[in-house]
Amino acid sequence: MKKIFILIMAGMSLATLPACNKYLDIKPKGYTIPEYFEDYQKLFNSQVLVGAVAAYPGLMTDDVIAGDDMDVNSHASYSFLNQYKRNIYSFVPGQVFEQNEKDQQWEPSYSNIFVYNTIINNVMAVKDASEQEKIRLRADAQIARAFEYLTLVNLYAEQYDPATASSALGVPLVLSEDINLPYERKSIAAIYTQIKQDIEEAMPNLQEKVLFNSKPSKSAAYGFLSRVNLYMGDYKAALENANKALEQNNLLLNYAGYATKKGTWGRVYNPADSSSFPDGYLDKETIWLRTGGSSSGHLFEEVYASADLISVFKKDLPTGAVDKRFNLFYCDGVSNTGSKEILFPGRVLWAPWIDFNLGFGTPELYLNAAESEARIGSKDRALQLINTLRNSRITNNQPLVAADNEAALRLVLEERRRELAFRGYSRLADLKRLNKDARFAKTITHTHNGQTFTLPANDKRYIFPVPPNVLAINPGIPQYER
DSSP: OOOOOOOOOOOOOOOOOOOOEEEEEEEOOOOOOOOOOHHHHHTTOHHHHHEOOOOOGGGGGGTOOOOOOSSSGGOGGGGOOOOHHHHHHHTTTSSOOOOTTTOOTHHHHHHHHHHHHHHHHHGGGSSSSSSHHHHHHHHHHHHHHHHHHHHHHHHSSSSOOTTTTTTTTEEEEOOOOOSSSOOOEEEEHHHHHHHHHHHHHHGGGGGGSOSTTSSSSSOOOOOOHHHHHHHHHHHHHHHHHHHHHHHHHHOOOOOOTTTSSSSTTOOOTTTTTTTEOOTTTTTTTTTEEOETTTOOOTTTTTTOOHHHHHHHHHTTTTTTTTTTTHHHEEEEEEOOOOSOEEEEEEEEEEEOOOOOOSSSEEEHHHHHHHHHHHSSOOOOHHHHHHHHHHHEEEEOOOOOOOOOOOHHHHHHHHHHHHTTSTTTHHHHHHHHTTTTTTTOOOEEEEETTEEEEEHHHHHOSSSSOOOOOHHHOOOSSOOOOO
16 A cells, blocks of 8 residues: 555544645645545544535625624624624735634645545545445545545636636646656646546445435435536536436425524524424534634624615515514524624624534525526416525515516525625625626625725635735745735
8 A cells, every 4th residue: 555644533532633745735744644435434424524614705695794903793893703704794905814723624625625635535545444434435535635626726817718717827736646746837627627537437336325414425425416517507517416416305494483582503493392402513504514713613703794784684574573683593682692793783693502503405406496497487487486495494484486586596596695604715706707797796895993995796706815825835826916
């Protein structure tokens, strides 16, 4: 077996994982040589790998408004936010992170990729497992690697455009666990090609049903392809793959029975049995589990919902109906997350305190299929799909209607915004792709202390810069001017 250096964790815990050399600024620390199939299983099963998505991209979107300098909700105090979060919120040009500051998406993603590369390139050589076991674990790692690259290319590169994707800068593409190899920033097209290749190669070797939703199933792979297709503007393929995934799992959680109580984690609960709202690993909507990264995985109580987002929640809400997403996950004018209530009239605080699934779930499948139908297919099925989703979210809901596909598409996109608000980088990715269409392009406006910050559609500031600690080692790496 080829000798490779890799960090093996004890049990289910794993320290900061190694990734690749100077491009990535991740340095391997504790070394051993994997010899057994169990070693590779332990690597893949690490809970650290599940926490894969940073929350800070949400600060760049039209969903947020910052708190006061010394806000009544202390977590939302603007002066207490990390400098990089204020930089993102105010759309600063150039670098976002300080010289010695860790980018909570770039570094963990490449660290995870190092582990997946190790499994993909070496697990087939072990002697103590069947071919089927080894092939299946390799396929699991391919799905996970593809997920990291889809995240990276959507944050650190411009929006996929078939006219420019072959020349536009993507991200460094690392397919080896050899830390001594040089790495190159590939094109957006090359990254998407690798993502699709990994998914399609893995597909035949994935299980139909999985015991734990942190392992990818065939349904997860179809859902993954649907997201990739949607981001690429291939709506026919997005619809086909969303439908295939829905054939295997179309379950939705009915929010009607849930309410809120004082507290943080567990504040959203079911009064009938006192159970908490299910985190992603317990949610029947979860197809493949990925959660927020441990250091920057959520924005709970750090930001308020923008007036724009609030207006979308109020739009098309029937008389007497309650959108439980707004009712449960936001605090409207009063906070019940601490020992005493805090009043902030006219403002709405994002405060769900739920470990949402940020991987692939059935709500996104309904939305992907609905958007694709509205664009290239049946407006009636598009409406049927989002009405089904709304029935599980809105008490006393009434079906939406639309005169044509254009009207149906707008309804679908608004529903997508309600459902996916503050979920990882979902809204940012949607803004970037929708900005390519003049019908949906928008300028985002943020305010603070009498200052107004604007981000026009397709502005290069939508693209996160390569972190400064990486540039310090690689000053010649090509970058976007932002």
